[in-house]
Amino acid sequence: MxxxxxxxxxxxxxxxxxxxxxxxxxxxxxxxxxxxxxxxxxxxxxxxxxxxxxxxxxxxxxxxxxxxxxxxxxxxxxxxxxxxxxxxxxxxxxxxxxxxxxxxxxxxxxxxxxxxxxxxxxxxxxxxSAAHAAAARVGAPLGHDFCTLSLSDNLKPWSVITRRLQLAAEADLVIALYNPRSRARAHQFSEALALLREQRAPETAVILGRSIGRADEQVIVTTLAEIDPAQVDMRTVVIIGSSQTRVIDATEGRRWVYTPRWYPEER
Amino acid sequence: MxxxxxxxxxxxxxxxxxxxxxxxxxxxxxxxxxxxxxxxxxxxxxxxxxxxxxxxxxxxxxxxxxxxxxxxxxxxxxxxxxxxxxxxxxxxxxxxxxxxxxxxxxxxxxxxxxxxxxxxxxxxxxxxSAAHAAAARVGAPLGHDFCTLSLSDNLKPWSVITRRLQLAAEADLVIALYNPRSRARAHQFSEALALLREQRAPETAVILGRSIGRADEQVIVTTLAEIDPAQVDMRTVVIIGSSQTRVIDATEGRRWVYTPRWYPEER
Missing domain, CATH: 3.40.1010.10 (Tetrapyrrole methylase, N-terminal domain)
Structure with a gap:
């Protein structure tokens, strides 16, 4: 102790x-x-x-x-x-x-x-953390089991990253991605998206949180099908929902996102 | 936005x-x-x-x-x-x-x-979060890719939990466990440990963080082989290291734990 x-x-x-x-x-x-x-x-x-x-x-x-x-x-x-x-x-x-x-x-x-x-x-x-701050801005997308992965391959092999993405997707975890996309390796984010799109439905909720809590804050609620990589850079945290993550349309165009506390018996 | x-x-x-x-x-x-x-x-x-x-x-x-x-x-x-x-x-x-x-x-x-x-x-x-607070007390065990799972099966099937543990272990993620062990379901923590022991080395670093920041705080650095389930309850966050997580013996019996920023090419 x-x-x-x-x-x-x-x-x-x-x-x-x-x-x-x-x-x-x-x-x-x-x-x-x-x-x-x-x-x-x-x-x-x-x-x-x-x-x-x-x-x-x-x-x-x-x-x-x-x-x-x-x-x-x-x-x-x-x-x-x-x-x-x-x-x-x-x-x-x-x-x-x-x-x-x-x-x-x-x-x-x-x-x-x-x-x-x-x-x-x-x-x-x-x-x-940036993931928790971004999550709070839209509700509670990290309210159930989740993982936090860095997409940067500066210090780890890209093969380890894709393997982890694959297994996290199979586990139906919500996935928070750090360092998702730099100018030097923009194609890797597209590769990660392609991998996730094979595993999850097009309508899966995705949150792009950039510069949360700062003057230039941007929060975008979108879907796995519609995500625009141009809106993602190294200051963005990307949160990919699980099969259970839900979107609530509230007043004034605001959208809330959360992952329920419960999980169904069989998928 | x-x-x-x-x-x-x-x-x-x-x-x-x-x-x-x-x-x-x-x-x-x-x-x-x-x-x-x-x-x-x-x-x-x-x-x-x-x-x-x-x-x-x-x-x-x-x-x-x-x-x-x-x-x-x-x-x-x-x-x-x-x-x-x-x-x-x-x-x-x-x-x-x-x-x-x-x-x-x-x-x-x-x-x-x-x-x-x-x-x-x-x-x-x-x-x-409790996981980040517990991690900070011992260094940076969550310094690389990790996942956060609840072991409670009050609202999700136990089969989903064991599947997620299995895939997280295969992905070599550091694993933070919430709600690890209640009196009513003590055997499930033992089952989770048995599953993790099949995948990870006995000397894998494990952190037990209980009531962090409160008067009755307890932080224990142990290993996957030596973990004592009696030291774990619903107020404990359990952090299981990856294959890369390292322990540093510092002065005055203090032990630091961290997961490096880098990951080797092939395991």
Whole structure:
């Protein structure tokens, strides 16, 4: 059993490292624990776009922004600073543990270049993930069994991705897709759609949630047959309903989507 | 496209209904939007145990507590009150969209006994789910593809559950199990474990997270071979690692668990 880090009431005298998630980007959905970590931090590390959402920062805080592709470098820098006695926050969007910085921080810890890194006072502060934020905007599509898959093949083979999609479709899970479509690999999203269309009905509900909670938020409720790949990019979470997912037409053109708590005996 | 409810700055004059998630239970992890909804509410509806975490409430707020098995009744009551012009909050733990009240609220909306229910100003405010909170306490076990399954067969056939477990295991997904084991169906958790043990190595990392963020929090890092079912109940989230999930032994007996961002070419 491990003690609860959130119950600590005072900052320890030596450095620490906290990995936070901003949630979807709306300050009204940012956990007070993450807000406090940002306020107490001396060093703030993260991808440029997320730091803009997390700021503004004070003059006495050092901000280390970077490109999106250097997760492990950022994690190492965080340990170096914290081991040197600094109070360090690593910023992710959404939940830091879902296709985000907490994993890179763990990787850096395991490979620790300096034994002092293992002594660092380390906390992961969870956040509201992009999938849950997108789901809430339309109702409860993740209300029953679901899976969360990344379509990016930067670090895993495409064959593993298609196999997982195939099995998730067979299991009739609702499927939340992260990193669905970049300019460099637009064809893969089309391939994934083709695979899912073989398994699920054309009228299956699909939700495209982009930049949820930010000024440029877009939420689209569509179907597996009608989905327009041009509306999908790396900032979109795509939620594919199961055979049971239902759409409710409400007033003012609003559509709600949910996956019931029950499941029929035989399909 | 739909407008962002969180950007509303003033309460509307007529009633409203907000479905909130408390997150894991620690106030430091409660979204400010959920806190504000609780403060503005005239009627607060929920399962007794969760209302105790959400309170205390003011004398001018009416609290409707109930047993845990009457989700749909609670949802209907919420619409009745909101349609009558009251400001109503329905309280869930974790994220309201994950095996929680948002689904029952959608069901009540679809079956609306009174057309006025469809006019109700309705928002779902997401929260930090129990799985993400448990994951954060040990590192980043959900850092790669994962699925979230409920083991309860109250509303779905056990055959659907075992089929999904089997396919999720074949897909080598990390598996987060909700409602893993009640007194009435203790044998089902054992059956699920037996199924997973056929597919995954005995040393596969398993996390048991119970009452995360609350006074009686328990976090146990164990393995698929060594898991003790007596340590698992309905308040536990069980996270079963994939073939890639790794454990790091840190100082002071602390163990971190994460699932790497990369996946090998061939298994």
């Amino acid at each position: 491990q003690t609860n880090p959130h119950s600590r009431t005072q900052a320890k005298p030596r450095g620490w490292l906290r990995v936070i998630g901003l949630g979807p980007g709306d300050p009204a959905l940012l956990a007070p624990a993450a807000r406090a970590a940002l306020s107490e931090a001396e060093e703030i590390i993260g991808y440029r776009t997320y730091l803009q959402l997390a700021g503004p920062f004070r003059d006495d805080q050092r901000v280390h922004d970077s490109d999106n592709r250097v997760e492990l470098e950022r994690a190492r820098q965080a340990f170096q600073l914290a081991a040197a006695g600094r109070r360090v926050v690593v910023v992710s969007s959404g939940d830091p543990g879902v296709f985000a910085m907490a994993t890179a921080v763990m990787e850096a810890l395991e490979q620790a270049e300096d034994p002092a890194w293992r002594q660092v006072d380390l906390d992961i502060i969870p956040g509201i | 739909q407008t962002n409810p969180h950007s509303r700055t003033q309460a509307k004059p007529r009633g409203w209904l907000r479905v909130i998630g408390l997150g894991p239970g620690d106030p430091a992890l409660l979204a400010p939007a959920a806190r504000a909804a609780l403060s503005e509410a005239e009627e607060i509806i929920g399962y007794r145990t969760y209302l105790q975490l959400a309170g205390p409430f003011r004398d001018d707020q009416r609290v409707h507590d109930s047993d845990n098995r009457v989700e749909l009744e609670r949802a209907r009551q919420a619409f009745q009150l909101a349609a009558a012009g009251r400001r109503v909050v329905v309280v869930s733990s974790g994220d309201p969209g994950v095996f929680a009240m948002a689904t029952a609220v959608m069901e009540a909306l679809e079956q609306a006994e009174d057309p006025a229910w469809r006019q109700v100003d309705l928002d779902i405010i997401p929260g930090i």
